[in-house]
Amino acid sequence: MSPADYQVTIVKYGTRQTVRSDVYLNYHLYGEPDAPIGMDYFFWVVRNADRTIVVDTGFSAAGGARRQRTTLIDPAAAFEALGVTDPTIVVTHAHYDHIGNLDLFPSAPVVIAAAEYDFWTGPHAHRVLLHHSVEDDEIDHLRQRRLQTFTGEFDLAPGVRVIQLGGHTPGQSVVLVDTAAGPVLLASDAVHYYEEYERSMPFSQVSALVDMYEGFERIRSMVASGEVRHLVSGHDPDTLARFTPVTGPLAGLAATIG
Structure with missing residues (x-):
């Protein structure tokens, strides 16, 4: 790969089954019957000839x-299969399913929105409706890390931009990556499900509802303008099927773009 050619790898490492009323905020207001829904768990690896993120x-x-x-699959085994050894890490937000293995890379620099870090180290982090999504020891670990915090947007490297949207959490961020297949938006939990985004159905866990709606609009604008060609959701079980499957030890659990 040349420095200009990033490749994005989407890795599905976990899953669960639940119901729609558990994932969509005030689901009864839509007047639709409850039904089963899956939720997959992902992390993402962005690489070119110069760097791994x-x-x-x-x-x-x-x-x-x-x-x-x-x-x-144990994320440690997945990182090993991908040959990830010396990355920079972007934390899109500090929920348990997004920072649970930071200690695998103890010397890696970590990029996180200042609003996200400030919230989880601040006075409201232990409120019951918020705290259930984090692990205290993982937040403590985050406090000890070498952090690059930002407000608004951060150009991590040529062709990689981190954008704070908020909504799901105070500093919820997305990552825009230039690839040979076109620009990719790793939406993380700004878009748990494609339906959530397409129908403006906010997720059940939200710190600022208006910010979540505005995040949907911001992403729509980016897609409409061509700034984003490929939208990658944070938890939708349909995600891998939309992109190129990998072979080898991660077959069935990963896909690539670029």
Whole structure:
């Protein structure tokens, strides 16, 4: 790969089954019957000839077990299969399923929105409706890391931009990546499900509802203008089927773009 050619790898490491009323905020207001829905768990690896960037690190064994999530592959094994050894890490937000394995890369620099870090180290982090999505020891670990914080947008490298949207959490961020297949938006939990985005159906866990709606609009504008060609959701089970499947040890659990 040349420096200009990033490749994005989407790795599905976990899954669960639930119901629609569990994932969509105030689902009864849509006047639709409840029904089963799956939720997959991903992390993302962005690479070119010059650098490797890991976007989120998945849930830890303890964090997943505490919430009865099914692990399909240990993230450590997936990183090993991909040959990830010396990355920069982007934390899109600090929920348990996005920072659970930061300790796999103890010396890696970590990029996170200042609003995200400030919230989870601030006075409201232990409120019940918010705290259930984090692990205290993982937040403590984040405090000890070498952090690059930002407000608004951050150009991590040529062709890689981190954009703070908020909504799901105060500093919820997305990552825009230039690839040979066109620009890719790793939406993380700004878009858990494609339906969530397409129908403006906010997720059940939200710190600022208006910011979540505005995040949908911002992404729509980016897609309409061509700034984004490929939208990658944070949890939709249909995600891998939209992109090129990989072969080898991650077959069935990963896909690539670029």
